[in-house]
Amino acid sequence: MRTILRILKTFFLLAWVLQSFGQTNLLIPGKGIEGISVVLDSSNISDVIKQFGEDYLISTTALVTYYQYNKKGLTFQIDPYDKNQIVRSISVEYPFQAKVHNGIVLNESTMNEVWKLYNENGCFTSGDYAWRPQKGISFYIKRDPSKKGFNPKEKIFKIKIHNDGEFGTSSRVNFEFNNEPVERKLQELISILKADIIDFKRLDSFWQNQQQTENEPYGLEKKTNFERKIEYDLSQEYVEIRMVRSSYNLNVIKSHGDLIYLRLSNQDGNQIILERNEIAKISNLLTQSERKLDTSIVLNYPFIVYTYGTFCGIIGTPPDRCQMMLNLVRENKYDELALWLYSINPEIATYGYIGLDFLKRNGKDISLPELKRMNELSKSQIQLNTCQGCYFGVTEKISDVLKERNLKTIYKSFQQTGWTK
Numbered sequence: 363m364r365t366i367l368r369i370l371k372t373f374f375l376l377a378w379v380l381q382s383f384g385q386t387n388l389l390i391p392g393k394g395i396e397g398i399s400v401v402l403d404s405s406n407i408s409d410v411i412k413q414f415g416e417d418y419l420i421s422t423t424a425l426v427t428y429y430q431y432n433k434k435g436l437t438f439q440i441d442p443y444d445k446n447q448i449v450r451s452i453s454v455e456y457p458f459q460a461k462v463h464n465g466i467v468l469n470e471s472t473m474n475e476v477w478k479l480y481n482e483n484g485c486f487t488s489g490d491y492a493w494r495p496q497k498g499i500s501f502y503i504k505r506d507p508s509k510k511g512f513n514p515k516e517k518i519f520k521i522k523i524h525n526d527g528e529f530g531t532s533s534r535v536n537f538e539f540n541n542e543p544v545e546r547k548l549q550e551l552i553s554i555l556k557a558d559i560i561d562f563k564r565l566d567s568f569w570q571n572q573q574q575t576e577n578e579p580y581g582l583e584k585k586t587n588f589e590r591k592i593e594y595d596l597s598q599e600y601v602e603i604r605m606v607r608s609s610y611n612l613n614v615i616k617s618h619g620d621l622i623y624l625r626l627s628n629q630d631g632n633q634i635i636l637e638r639n640e641i642a643k644i645s646n647l648l649t650q651s652e653r654k655l656d657t658s659i660v661l662n663y664p665f666i667v668y669t670y671g672t673f674c675g676i677i678g679t680p681p682d683r684c685q686m687m688l689n690l691v692r693e694n695k696y697d698e699l700a701l702w703l704y705s706i707n708p709e710i711a712t713y714g715y716i717g718l719d720f721l722k723r724n725g726k727d728i729s730l731p732e733l734k735r736m737n738e739l740s741k742s743q744i745q746l747n748t749c750q751g752c753y754f755g756v757t758e759k760i761s762d763v764l765k766e767r768n769l770k771t772i773y774k775s776f777q778q779t780g781w782t783k
Contacts, residue, residue, distance in 0.1 A: 385459065386459045386460060386461050386467070387454075387458070387459060387460045387461075388460075388461060388462075388463065389454065389460050389461065389462050389499065389521060389523055390463075390523070391462070391496070391497065391498030391499035391523060392497065392498030392499070392523070392524070392525050393498070393523070394452060394523060395452065395454070395460070395523070398413070399413065400413065400438070400449055400452065401449075402449055402450065402451065402452070402523065402524065402525055402533070403448060403449075403450070403525055403533050403535035403536060404448070404449075404536065405448070405449050406440075406446055406447045406448050406449065407429060407438060407440050407447045407449060408447070409449075410429060410438050410449060411429075414431055414434065414436070417431065417433065418430055418431050419432065422442060422578065422579060423579075424577055424578065424579060424581065425441075425442075425579075426439055426440070426441065426442065426450075426532070427439070427440050427441070427442045427579070433457075434457070434458060435454055435455045435456055435457050435458030436452065436453070436454060436458055437452070437453040437454075437455075438451070438452055439451040439452075439453070439524075439532070441532055441537065442579035442580075443539055443540055443579060443580075443606060444537050444538065444539070444540065445538040445539065445540035446536055446537070446538050448535070448536050448537065450524065450525070450532040450533055451522055451523060451524035451525075451526070451532070452522070452523045452524075453520055453521070453522040453523075454468060454520065454521050454522075454523075455468075455519060455520045456468075456469055456519070460521060462499065462521070464479050465479070466479065466501065466518065466521075467518075468518055468519075468520075468521055469517055469518065469519060470517060470518075471517065471518050472503075472514065472515050472516060472517055472518065473485065473492070473494065473501065473503045473512075473514040473515070473516060473518065474514045474515060476494055476501045476518065477494070477514065480494075480496055482494070485503070485512060485514075487505060487511075487512060489507050490504060490505060490506070490507045491503065491504055491505060491519075491520075492505050492512040493522075495526070495530070498523065498524065498525060499521065499522065499523055499524070500521070500522045500524065500526075501518050501520075501521055502518065502519060502520035502521070502522070503516035503517065503518060503519060504516055504519055539607065541607075543579075543580040544580060544605050544606065544607070544608050547572070547580070547582050547605065548605075548608075548610075548635075550568065551568060551603075551626075552626070552635065552636055554568060555624060555626060555636055555638075556636065560621050560624075562616075562619065569584050572584065579606070580605065580606060581605070581606075582603065582604070582605050583603070583604040583605075584601055584602075584603055585601065585602040585603075585604065586599060586600070586601050586602075587600045587601065587602055587747075588600050588745070588747060590708075590744065590745045591744065592615075592706060592708055592744055593706045593708075593744070594617070594644050594706065595617065595618070596615055596616065596617050596622060596644070596706070597615070597616050597617075598613070598614070598615050598616075598665070599612075599613075599614045599616075600612070600613050600614075600667050600747070601613075601614070602629070608628075609628070609629035610626060610627065610628055610629060610635070611625075611626070611627050611628075611629055611631065611667070612624075612625070612626050613625045613626075613665060613666070613667055615665050617643060617644060620640075620643065621638065621640055622640055622641060622643055622644060623638065623639055623640065623641060623665045624636065624637065624638040625637045625638075625665070625666070631666075665707060666707070667747060668681070668682075668683045668707065668709040668710065668747065669681045669683075669709065669747055669748065669749050670683075670684075670708075670709040670712055670713070670746040670747060670748045670749070670758075670763070671684065671748055671749035672684065672772055672775065672776070673775070674749035675749070680781065681749065683709065683710065683713055684713060685781075686713075687699070687702070687713040687714070687716065687717045688717075688776065688781045688782060690702075690717055691717050691720045691721060691724075691782060692782060692783070694721065694726070696718070696721060696726065699714050699717040699718050699721070700714065700718065700729075700732050701714070702714025702717065703715055703718060703732060703735050703736065703739070704735060708742075708744045708745075708746055708747075708760060709746060709747060711739060711760075712739070712746060712760055712763060712764070715736055715739050715740075715764055716764075716769065716772065718732060718736065719736075719769055719773070720773055720776075720782065723773055739760055739764060740760075740761060740764045741761055742759070742760040742761055743759050743760070743761060744759065744760050745757075745758065745759055745760075746758050746759070746760060746763060748763075
């Protein structure tokens with residue numbers, strides 16, 4: 363009995379398909395096709411597959427996924443980030459036969475007729491086609507990409523039914539973002555970073571694998587903001603990780619391939635996802651005077667990435683740590699600025715130098731150990747994460763920033779703008 367019902371079901375489906383594709387089908391803007399049960403913003407792609415079978419091709423970009431039934435002349439579009447996989451548009455081409463209630467017929471009417479019916483002129487162009495969007499429906503003609511413009515006498519070869527917004531963005535009705543692929547990639551990265559001994563070759567392989575698919579939906583893009591050598595023969599890499607709707611920062615400090623510090627956080631930095639501090643490994647590299655500081659040079663100012671600058675952004679405001687340094691100068695906090703000076707965080711050490719230099723210009727005596735450290739920093743080739751107006755990046759060496767002429771200019775600028783009063 364079940365076999366008979368299955369045969370009858372298949373028979374009626376084939377009969378319906380043959381009937382549909384042997385006649386001119388009415389397109390309903392913003393909704394779908396008369397006689398076909400797939401409805402925009404309501405049906406999902408599984409409904410399409412149940413009705414038309416699995417003889418389709420899938421093509422995907424970073425923003426859309428197409429299910430193409432080329433033998434039928436039908437293409438269904440979904441948003442690859444939509445958990446519900448709702449159909450957002452239906453495109454029809456030959457051999458499908460279709461018309462619109464206003465008289466436009468696929469493969470018969472021209473773009474000139476479209477303009478006349480809608481009382482509009484002009485088309486958008488892209489590659490080998492031009493199109494004219496209307497509310498809930500768009501009309502396409504072919505063009506020669508090697509020539510400018512298009513011929514409005516060309517026949518409409520494709521019609522797309524949709525609910526696109528004003529700027530061509532797909533409808534978000536019944537949309538639910540699918541965050542699972544993002545979480546999977548993030549957890550894979552975390553599992554590498556949480557290993558007792560991090561395998562940096564495995565981490566490199568992870569980046570390489572992600573690079574191959576970074577332009578696909580849910581692609582992960584790694585952007586290295588800077589790599590640099592810092593004191594005690596340490597190396598630092600600061601990475602921005604981008605995925606759809608998500609951005610993270612990864613700060614890694616290594617000593618000859620061994621992990622010293624690691625911090626994975628969201629882009630705003632207000633949520634630390636993973637942090638590992640093995641700074642004790644370099645304690646034996648500290649000088650005797652630095653050991654007397656009880657490693658507060660590290661613990662008070664860890665390897666958080668700061669920005670060195672004086673007047674940053676459109677408004678020209680000192681970065682947060684610069685403002686803290688200026689406060690310490692105003693309050694004559696020599697000891698705290700001295701701690702900054704010894705920090706192995708390059709930006710903090712540079713601010714410490716400048717703060718003590720400002721105190722010296724204000725008449726404060728600088729102790730011999732601090733003068734020695736200042737002399738070392740003035741020759742440092744370590745690069746700083748800087749801002750210059752609206753431009754950010756590793757652009758200057760500590761030795762360039764701490765030149766006497768530059769220090770005089772900075773001091774004068776802060777005096778004139780009232781930051782040191």
